Amino acid sequence: MVLVRQEIGDVLRTHRLRRGQTLRQVAARASVALGYLSEVERGQKEVSSEILASVADALEVPLSVVMREVSDRVAAIEGIYLDDTYIPDTVPDAFVTEASLISR
Amino acid sequence: MVLVRQEIGDVLRTHRLRRGQTLRQVAARASVALGYLSEVERGQKEVSSEILASVADALEVPLSVVMREVSDRVAAIEGIYLDDTYIPDTVPDAFVTEASLISR
Numbered sequence: 001m002v003l004v005r006q007e008i009g010d011v012l013r014t015h016r017l018r019r020g021q022t023l024r025q026v027a028a029r030a031s032v033a034l035g036y037l038s039e040v041e042r043g044q045k046e047v048s049s050e051i052l053a054s055v056a057d058a059l060e061v062p063l064s065v066v067m068r069e070v071s072d073r074v075a076a077i078e079g080i081y082l083d084d085t086y087i088p089d090t091v092p093d094a095f096v097t098e099a100s101l102i103s104r
Numbered sequence: 105m106v107l108v109r110q111e112i113g114d115v116l117r118t119h120r121l122r123r124g125q126t127l128r129q130v131a132a133r134a135s136v137a138l139g140y141l142s143e144v145e146r147g148q149k150e151v152s153s154e155i156l157a158s159v160a161d162a163l164e165v166p167l168s169v170v171m172r173e174v175s176d177r178v179a180a181i182e183g184i185y186l187d188d189t190y191i192p193d194t195v196p197d198a199f200v201t202e203a204s205l206i207s208r
Contacts, residue, residue, distance in 0.1 A: 002167050003153040048150055049107040063106050064179035071171035078168050 006043035007073040013041040030058035110147035111177040134162035
């Protein structure tokens with residue numbers, strides 16, 4: 001089972017490290033407890049929507065970017081390629097027939 | 105402040121209605137309490153990662169698709185266009201100069 005909190009934690013940690021900041025700095029800026037932020041980053045605690053918005057703000061990254069990266073990570077785990085639309089793992093019958101004619 | 109739980113709720117409700125299913129049917133299939141699922145859909149309760157995965161499964165929609173739609177909704181609220189990369193809301197100085205020359 002893919003757990004979203006794990007991916008959220010990884011994304012937040014990646015952004016924090018990219019900025020070269022410590023847990024303490026981000027926790028202070030986002031007004032959250034250091035221990036709590038640490039657990040969130042390790043995927044051990046669910047993050048509330050308010051705190052997620054606050055941490056993204058402290059990291060100066062739009063919340064939509066955080067969520068987009070989360071969805072990309074979940075997609076990679078699920079093995080699904082996401083472009084603009086969800087592509088089902090099926091091939092239309094007509095195409096299969098046509099392809100088999102070409103290969104003859 | 106953009107609240108992710110509100111967008112998650114909207115996305116789950118949209119998928120449920122698209123399937124023509126009731127809260128009761130989805131709650132039973134996902135093994136969650138009907139009242140809880142109703143609150144999640146209305147953005148009144150945070151959903152745990154386990155239950156989110158379970159509800160997405162009951163709706164037969166990949167979790168990555170749910171998260172992608174959530175990120176798209178958050179982006180729309182934030183007014184950010186997301187393609188593959190995050191485009192900052194700035195214009196290079198060189199471009200501004202060039203544009204002002206053209207307009208003369």
